Amino acid sequence: MMRNLVAGNWKSNKSINEARNWMDEMGEAMDKLPKNVRIMVAVPAPYLASLAHEKHPRILIASQQVSANGHGAFTGEFTADMLVSCGVDYALVGHSERRSDFGETDEAVSNKLKQCTTAGLGVVLCCGEHLNERDSERQEEVIKSQLESALQDVTSDDMKNIIVAYEPIWAIGTGRTATADQAAEMHTFIRRWISEKFDLYTAENTSVLYGGSCKPSNAKELFASKDVDGGLIGGASLNSGDFQSLICSFT
Ligand code: PEP
Numbered sequence: 001m002m003r004n005l006v007a008g009n010w011k012s013n014k015s016i017n018e019a020r021n022w023m024d025e026m027g028e029a030m031d032k033l034p035k036n037v038r039i040m041v042a043v044p045a046p047y048l049a050s051l052a053h054e055k056h057p058r059i060l061i062a063s064q065q066v067s068a069n070g071h072g073a074f075t076g077e078f079t080a081d082m083l084v085s086c087g088v089d090y091a092l093v094g095h096s097e098r099r100s101d102f103g104e105t106d107e108a109v110s111n112k113l114k115q116c117t118t119a120g121l122g123v124v125l126c127c128g129e130h131l132n133e134r135d136s137e138r139q140e141e142v143i144k145s146q147l148e149s150a151l152q153d154v155t156s157d158d159m160k161n162i163i164v165a166y167e168p169i170w171a172i173g174t175g176r177t178a179t180a181d182q183a184a185e186m187h188t189f190i191r192r193w194i195s196e197k198f199d200l201y202t203a204e205n206t207s208v209l210y211g212g213s214c215k216p217s218n219a220k221e222l223f224a225s226k227d228v229d230g231g232l233i234g235g236a237s238l239n240s241g242d243f244q245s246l247i248c249s250f251t
Pocket residue numbers: 009167171172173174175211212213214232233234235236
């Protein structure tokens with residue numbers, strides 16, 4: 001199982017033409033990019049079905065959102081199996097912007113995860129602490145509680161389709177990055193937690209990504225830690241050249 005992974009998150013950015021240009025630029029550069037890294041991008045929902053069919057086969061396509069429910073009277077929602085039927089590979093679940101700006105609770109995160117595992121959709125499970133929690137040294141407690149809640153009904157078999165992203169909220173979109181030591185410490189903590197909840201094999205085969213103002217100038221140092229398997233990248237994923245540099249940041 002290849003743990004190295006660089007995942008972009010465009011958030012609410014790009015027109016469909018800009019999205020297609022990005023995909024074309026990635027396709028043209030693909031032969032020059034290292035083979036030991038998986039590549040993913042989470043695009044705006046309206047573009048998922050077409051980009052899933054047009055993209056380079058090496059690029060995994062992710063949704064930034066998924067319903068916590070199945071089919072039915074849920075106007076505006078789209079289900080995990082709708083995403084699978086459109087050729088989507090993964091969904092982001094529990095991103096801090098969804099938690100804080102759209103009221104996504106731990107319970108919703110856990111329900112979304114269940115919907116995804118049942119439908120066979122991969123999950124990028126995001127967790128992260130607020131600045132006040134870091135300042136009071138409660139980061140491990142916060143992450144543990146987020147993971148315990150989200151992964152309560154998950155089996156080690158389900159974990160094959162789950163990626164964990166550690167994203168300290170104080171570092172997202174702020175230009176303030178966790179130091180390589182801070183990231184390494186939390187990633188080791190997360191991997192140990194996975195090994196205790198599931199088993200060593202699952203822990204060693206789960207990708208744990210860092211997210212929070214990761215960019216070409218700091219990625220090499222962050223990705224060098226043995227438990228940091230790559231990044232979930234917001235701002236620096238918008239430019240395909242920057243994104244390619246990030247993919248080249250593994251040593
Ligand atoms: C993110 O949205 O997951 C993220 C890490 O954003 P940024 O890289 O812009 O901080």
